[in-house]
Amino acid sequence: MRRVKNFLKYIITFIFIFLILMLVDIIFISIVGICTNSASSHVRVGWLSEQLTRSSQPDGMGNYFIMSEEGLEVIDMMDGFAMLIDENGKVCWEYKMPEELPKEYSNKEIVSFTRWYLKDYPVHTWITDDGIFVFGKPKESEWILNLRFVMDTVKIYLAYGPIIFIGDVILLVVIPVIVVRRQSRRRERERTAWIAGVSHDIRTPLSIVLGTAAVLKEETGDAVIVKKAELIEAQALKIRTLISNLNTENKLQFGLGSWNKEKFTMAAVVREVVCDIANSLQDERYGFDADISEETEGFMVCADRELVRRLFENLVNNAVKHNPDGCNVSVRMKKGCFPYRCIIIVEDDGCGVGPKTLRRMNMPMEWKELPEHGLGLRLVKHIAGLYHWRVRFGKGSTGGLQCLVQIA
Amino acid sequence: MELYESRILLVDDELQILKMVKELLVNEGYKNVDAASGYNEAIELFRAGEYEIVLLDVMLPEGDGFSLFNDFAKIGEKKNRDVPVIFLSARDEDKDRLKGLGLGADDYITKPFLPEELLLRIKAVLRRVWHFYDTEKSQQACIGDVVVNWDAGTVTKNGSIMMITAKEWALLKKLWENRGKIVSINALCDTLWPDGSYGYENSLMVHIRRLREKIENNPSKPENLITVRGLGYKLK
Numbered sequence: 001m002r003r004v005k006n007f008l009k010y011i012i013t014f015i016f017i018f019l020i021l022m023l024v025d026i027i028f029i030s031i032v033g034i035c036t037n038s039a040s041s042h043v044r045v046g047w048l049s050e051q052l053t054r055s056s057q058p059d060g061m062g063n064y065f066i067m068s069e070e071g072l073e074v075i076d077m078m079d080g081f082a083m084l085i086d087e088n089g090k091v092c093w094e095y096k097m098p099e100e101l102p103k104e105y106s107n108k109e110i111v112s113f114t115r116w117y118l119k120d121y122p123v124h125t126w127i128t129d130d131g132i133f134v135f136g137k138p139k140e141s142e143w144i145l146n147l148r149f150v151m152d153t154v155k156i157y158l159a160y161g162p163i164i165f166i167g168d169v170i171l172l173v174v175i176p177v178i179v180v181r182r183q184s185r186r187r188e189r190e191r192t193a194w195i196a197g198v199s200h201d202i203r204t205p206l207s208i209v210l211g212t213a214a215v216l217k218e219e220t221g222d223a224v225i226v227k228k229a230e231l232i233e234a235q236a237l238k239i240r241t242l243i244s245n246l247n248t249e250n251k252l253q254f255g256l257g258s259w260n261k262e263k264f265t266m267a268a269v270v271r272e273v274v275c276d277i278a279n280s281l282q283d284e285r286y287g288f289d290a291d292i293s294e295e296t297e298g299f300m301v302c303a304d305r306e307l308v309r310r311l312f313e314n315l316v317n318n319a320v321k322h323n324p325d326g327c328n329v330s331v332r333m334k335k336g337c338f339p340y341r342c343i344i345i346v347e348d349d350g351c352g353v354g355p356k357t358l359r360r361m362n363m364p365m366e367w368k369e370l371p372e373h374g375l376g377l378r379l380v381k382h383i384a385g386l387y388h389w390r391v392r393f394g395k396g397s398t399g400g401l402q403c404l405v406q407i408a
Numbered sequence: 409m410e411l412y413e414s415r416i417l418l419v420d421d422e423l424q425i426l427k428m429v430k431e432l433l434v435n436e437g438y439k440n441v442d443a444a445s446g447y448n449e450a451i452e453l454f455r456a457g458e459y460e461i462v463l464l465d466v467m468l469p470e471g472d473g474f475s476l477f478n479d480f481a482k483i484g485e486k487k488n489r490d491v492p493v494i495f496l497s498a499r500d501e502d503k504d505r506l507k508g509l510g511l512g513a514d515d516y517i518t519k520p521f522l523p524e525e526l527l528l529r530i531k532a533v534l535r536r537v538w539h540f541y542d543t544e545k546s547q548q549a550c551i552g553d554v555v556v557n558w559d560a561g562t563v564t565k566n567g568s569i570m571m572i573t574a575k576e577w578a579l580l581k582k583l584w585e586n587r588g589k590i591v592s593i594n595a596l597c598d599t600l601w602p603d604g605s606y607g608y609e610n611s612l613m614v615h616i617r618r619l620r621e622k623i624e625n626n627p628s629k630p631e632n633l634i635t636v637r638g639l640g641y642k643l644k
Contacts, residue, residue, distance in 0.1 A: 196501075203498035204422050206520035211428035214523035218435045240520050247500075258502070268594035271639050278639075279589040288590075290638030297609060331638075 010181070014173040045124040048074060049133035052084060052093065065093040065130070079138050081121075085110065086131040097136075115146055188254040195250050199243040206243075209236045237280075241317065245375050248310060252382040259304035259386070266299050266308075266407070267292045270331055270344060273312040277320065285326025288316075292333040299333070299342050301407060303387050311383040314376035315346040315403050323350030327400065340390065340406035349398040361393040414460035414534055415440040419450040419476065420496065421468050429463065429496075432523050433530075447471045454480055459491050460538055461530060464513075466497035466504065473497070477511055492537045494529060496521070549584050551643065552632045554623045556580060563622045575600050576619050579612075583633065583643035592640040616641060 051071030055064050065084060067075075075082050075095060083094035089105045091097070101119060102109075110132065114125045118134070122142035126133040149157075209232060216229040251257030271290055278288040301308065312331075319329045327350035336343040353361070361377065380403075384391045388408050396402040416438055420426050426443040433441045442457065444450035447470035454462070462480060466473035477493055484491050492514040497504065500518040508516045514533045517526060549556040555564040561577050563570045572580065582599045583591055597608045600615065616635075620627040634642045 200498045203500075203519035204425060208422075208424045208428050210520055211425075211432055211523045215428065215431045215435060236520070237522075260502075265594065268592070271592035271594055275590040275592045275595075275636075275639055278636075279586075282588075288639060289636065292638055298607065 010177045011173060014177055015169075018169060018173060045126045045133065045135050048082065048135055049126040049128050052082075052128070052130075052133060054130070063092045067093075067095060075135070079141075081136045083134045083136075084128070084131050085134065092131065116144060192250055192254060195247060199247055202239070202243055206236055206240060210240075242375065245310075245314070245379050248307070249375060249379045249382060252379070252386060259307060261302055262305055263300050263302050264305050264308075265297075266301050266342065266344070267297050267333060269305065269309055270312055270333060273309055274316060274329070274331055277313065277316050281320065283326070286320060286323075287328040288330075289328070290331045290333070292331075293335065295335050296333045296342050301387075307383050307386070311380050311405070312344075312346065314380050315405075318376055319346065319348035319350065319401065322353075322401070323348060325350075336406055340408055342407040344405045344407065345402060346405070347396040347402040348400040349396065350400045352395060352400045353393075358393055358395070411531065411534055412437040413439055414538070415457060416442070416530070417450070417453055417457065417459045417462045418443040419445075419462065419468070419473070420465040421445055422465070425465075429526070432527065436527050447476055450476060451479060451483070454491075455483055458487075458489065461534055462491055462493045463496050463530070464493050466495055466499055466508065474507060474511060477508075477513065481512070490537075492533050494533060496526075551584070551623055553625070554632070556584070556623075565622065565625075570622050572619070572622060575615050576622070579615055579619060580623070580643075583641060587643045590636045590640050590642045594640075596640060 048071055051068040051074075052065055053068070055066040057066075058064050067082070071082075072095065081094070081096040081098060083091045083097050083101075085105055086092040089107070089110065091103045091105075098121070101121070105113075113123055113134075114132075117123070118136060120139045121136045122139075122144055123134050123136040126135075213229040213233040213236065217226050217233075220226060220229070248257070270292070274288050274290055278286070316329055316331075319327060327348045329346070329348045332345040332347070334343055334345075335341070381391050384405060390404075390406040390408075392404045392406075394402045394404065416433060418426055418429055418433075418441065420429075420443075423445055426445060430441050430443055442453055442459075444453050447468050450464075450468075464473045464477060464480075468476065473495060477495075480491065480493065493512075494515040494517060495508040495513050496517050496519065497508070498519040505516045505518070514537065515529050517529060548558060553565065556562075556572075557564070558577075558581070561572055561574075563572055578599055579596060582596060593609055593612060597612055600612065601608050616633065617627070620630050620633055623632055624630045632644050634644060636642055
């Protein structure tokens, strides 16, 4: 479900980016079009033909036509030329007409240049009472494209064109997403395998460290050596927890873990965790107690028992770790407010944390920072996130750290 | 035969692990511990010896521990001797654990393990399979001034002998096995009512109160059976 959600998120993002790019492209094309097809480069031939009027005086060629000053200005501005062809195909008036152009045209030639070029000159034509007015531009200044389609083809284009376009867009969006996701999945799997491999290799030496420390403690009568062996043991256990957290965190982060779904009593898990930590610690500086309300005593959840255990283990261990001079850790469990069915509060009366740290602890997780510190709490948030639970950190009633786990 | 006379076979390719586990077992009191660092050596030892338990690593250079387990089972079948096996592995994936247990292993311990936990698990398997009781636990226990006789199911306090009920016996036994440690309310309820412990917390309190009347000089101010608020009970 999470994967589908992520996939949809990617698709929506890509479509959004695609649309933005399209919009930017359209704006760019429009700006270029407007700038280059400005009034100066686009001539209204009809208007120009109207500027040519009959005159009472003949011109140099003996024709009785005269072009207005504005008309001539426009033709000059465009570096163009103009001519009027009478009903017999003869040029009866012209202005700056290139020498290579003939003075007489057959019907065939006229039909040809009205659609294409006149000896490579792009021309515009207009029918007037006196004949055909032709306005020409310099060679290679315009690209003429005549389009003609059978109506049936146009109908098919109109009917299927948008579908093909949408299909293309989807393919353009989906294929890169799939490729990128596949590559990132492969990288995630490689990373998980690497972490699993490293932690696997650490396990055996760590067993030897733990076992040798235990043997040393047993065999020596020297109190100093016992103390040192205990220190080695404690540190080895920390590494064990770290490896375990690292593995679980990685699997949770990249969705590569397979978690069980079993129904169990939350109170039993909470008590089990606190008892195990208290028993393994055996340190009088630390006190543990629990207050589980009668209505939550039988509260059941459906989740991976080991993961939930790890969540509370990390919270209690965090309280112990950050209060080296000792503290009391209390766990309270009570009925929650909708939509949360139950609230579990893990609180210590230790030194607590500053407001800045507290704010950071409550911020969403990001991978921008390397998680050498606080991996345990990252895991707490991740596990809670997996089951849509809510985790909030705050100041305890006695100034220590308080963690509120709201269970949906 | 006594529990500590059990013959134990350790199989691991890591010599340091073999040495360390052997030392742990010998320090605990086990007298017959053999070690094999390879597949064939393990087969030879198993064929020749009469072991009560085998501790088997899953990853071996000449073949994996699961295959060795099957070979042990075949040899055991010929000898008409079903030897319990505990897998000891650095592979902690669920699928490996399930594979090991699915084959018929009695336990699956992942490295790094707590030495104490390993010893307790070995003891638990030996007791369950061969019905051993170590001498210390099979006879009696002293809780403060009180002497508990497990076989007779009695408690002797200030010279007077009192019978304890089956539930009190189970409760006391559980606490005694974990003496010095907090045993959670849920774990105690599971011991007394294995079919489903939820809702028995109040009944547990009644049994605790009755037990205190028998083992404490002043039940309202218990010195031996301590309450850890909200969590459980601890036998000092």
